[in-house]
Amino acid sequence: MRLPFTLLIDPVPADSLQQDFADTFREMDSSAPALRVGELSTQRGDGVFETLAVVNGHPQEVEPHISRLRNSARICDLPVPNADQWRAAIAYVVSRVPQRGEIALKFVLSRGVEHGPAPTAWLHAAAAADFSIVRANGVRVITLDRGYPRGVAERAPWLLMGAKTLSYAVNMAAIREAHRRDADDTIFLTTDGFVMEGPTSSVVLRIGGEYVTPAPSGAILHGTTQQSMFDYLRAQGASVGYRDVTVEELRQADAAWLVSSVRLAVSVVALDGAAFAADQALTDALNTYLLARTA
Amino acid sequence: MRLPFTLLIDPVPADSLQQDFADTFREMDSSAPALRVGELSTQRGDGVFETLAVVNGHPQEVEPHISRLRNSARICDLPVPNADQWRAAIAYVVSRVPQRGEIALKFVLSRGVEHGPAPTAWLHAAAAADFSIVRANGVRVITLDRGYPRGVAERAPWLLMGAKTLSYAVNMAAIREAHRRDADDTIFLTTDGFVMEGPTSSVVLRIGGEYVTPAPSGAILHGTTQQSMFDYLRAQGASVGYRDVTVEELRQADAAWLVSSVRLAVSVVALDGAAFAADQALTDALNTYLLARTA
Structure with a gap:
């Protein structure tokens, strides 16, 4: 013990x-x-x-x-x-x-x-670190170019983009870059402006009442907690989906979350320095659900 | 000892x-x-x-x-x-x-x-592994897309492209991909067709009598052994230079080498499955020079 x-x-x-x-x-x-x-x-x-x-x-x-x-x-x-x-x-x-x-x-x-x-x-x-404050208050996020165009993972499997490898130096550098810009975390974009994921999280958006996340692909890990979040949302009768999401859609989304296994769901409260609308009530409910799971 | x-x-x-x-x-x-x-x-x-x-x-x-x-x-x-x-x-x-x-x-x-x-x-x-055979016989090389367009390293320093980090999983995967294709090693290209470097080596070409290597930049490490090779070539009166090199120039080069600290210089003898002209006499002289250095 x-x-x-x-x-x-x-x-x-x-x-x-x-x-x-x-x-x-x-x-x-x-x-x-x-x-x-x-x-x-x-x-x-x-x-x-x-x-x-x-x-x-x-x-x-x-x-x-x-x-x-x-x-x-x-x-x-x-x-x-x-x-x-x-x-x-x-x-x-x-x-x-x-x-x-x-x-x-x-x-x-x-x-x-x-x-x-x-x-x-x-x-x-x-x-685990104490994430109670960030779960309650959300995170300030910057977007960063991941350097890859959309689709490269399928053409170039040696880039290992669908694998969660130990080669995380870039992920860690992206978080340091966020801190340098007075933010907490990062959302990676493709060079052609599609939303990918965070360095250690999935991205979920609410757009027009639907919850969407970029389709898991050769380039994007299928988030385990994102799947749990979708289970919860489906049980609430909400519509969920996987599809391509552009950075413009991100900027105009009704709400956005970074979702990961240990920090769980955190609201995006600022994006590239501008305030961003958050649904903190849903974040709280979701984390209550995630913390109460017994399997 | x-x-x-x-x-x-x-x-x-x-x-x-x-x-x-x-x-x-x-x-x-x-x-x-x-x-x-x-x-x-x-x-x-x-x-x-x-x-x-x-x-x-x-x-x-x-x-x-x-x-x-x-x-x-x-x-x-x-x-x-x-x-x-x-x-x-x-x-x-x-x-x-x-x-x-x-x-x-x-x-x-x-x-x-x-x-x-x-x-x-x-x-x-x-x-060190015994590299005598590969120094004498050369390496079969494939080109692989590194996934990044030229210039991204300067725009996105969080990609750490100019740093030799421990996050080498992609480099190792590229060498495995070469083996899968019955080759020995890889030359990385940008998505827009410029020569970068090998996963663990620099690339030097001879084009029209001049020895060239892609300019070290945010995206390309400055090869220590490549610099020694250029010292040797300069002392022989040869012309050397750093500049952008396209994959078409690579395919039409008079000769090409992969150059690294321990394996030293090896001739490219096949490129993407096609035989490639090698200057083995120069390779031999160069490795004799590199092995004889006492500082």
Whole structure:
């Protein structure tokens, strides 16, 4: 019952029939070194990851996260993760951490040590930052050119745009650029002016009463929390949809949210320095829903 | 006198007047864990690096590599490396490794452990792969779209294109794509058809008797070995230059090379599946020159 908590796992093949994975798990002291400098995750950002929320002892969106990890691995020619093993590893970590409060659980599949025989994998649970203020007050957002034209991901799969890789230096730089401009976060645009996603979030807009998000594609990750948000909205009788969204539509939207697994839904309250209308009542209701999920 | 050899260093500020850095160096067992899973290098590919060659006990292009590391750090808002400390660290590693043969010495500056107080840094020396065959026989190369139009790096510095970051997943994917197409390596093009660089090398062409390489810019690293190649060519009385190069010029070039610190110069012998003229005599002379440098 302590944080941070680190579990190294020895990945088994996707088609293994193994059911008991206890011998593939190894608890680590989080403050002690666990990785060699030859690790390709650290040398090359060469691996894939997911981060899910554990709220009051309940890991959220486990299946969508495992499914996306497997998809990312396929795109990166990594051995496809064994879903049973990762489910068991998540359950193991959840059983070892505090059963109250919000925890960010990151799980990583790295290509392993250079010239090594096997990938490296681990889970790392840490107390989530306190997002209560930003959930209540929203975020100031800037738009930034992601440098890619729309459609390039499908033409150039080696750009790995549909994979959630460890090569996140640009994502982190985009957030620093936002801070430099007195904002909190970023929405990436294609060079030809289509809305993509945030560096660590999905973008959802309300346009003419409909909730829309850019269609997940080779270039845009399918947001796990965005899917939960759509589930909630559908249950409320709202109309939801996936489609291309231009930056002009973003500027004229009735409301916009950045949505992610641990911070959950936050209202966009300023866009490129101009005030932006927010529906804080819906944001509050949505986060209440997201925090109350028990599966 | 052993490989691999790992040295962790505790970075001092760029303006420190410290001259003796021994107390900032710590030798590590390369086979033992050295990094925590909270490392941002491994979580986010968030750091910068260089790789230089040590040939028969001589580290090569030390100043250009340190200079480029410092430039990469500036672009990434990392604390600028203290050049004296890195020089001393390189000298320390070189004194501890075999004085015969070719060694790849990688040095890394990471943003450090998440929420940690300081960056993490290390050097890692390993025996270089045997590149004698590829230096003699050349490489089959494919061109791949890097997804970015020319000029985007200057407009969008948050893309970090001029920095050599640890976020190399795309570079590695491009090399895997080359292998998939029965080739050895890749030359990246802009979406509008300009030659950029290889995933781990610079591109030099001979066009009408002149040696040219795409101008280093926000989007293209200034190759340390390319600069040495130009020094050699200038001393031979050849004309060298930096300028924009189109893919059509690449296809019609008299000869082309991929140039990098450890593999050194290799001839392009096939381009996108078609045979490509090589000047192997020059390649041999150039590598003899590069391997014989003692500074």
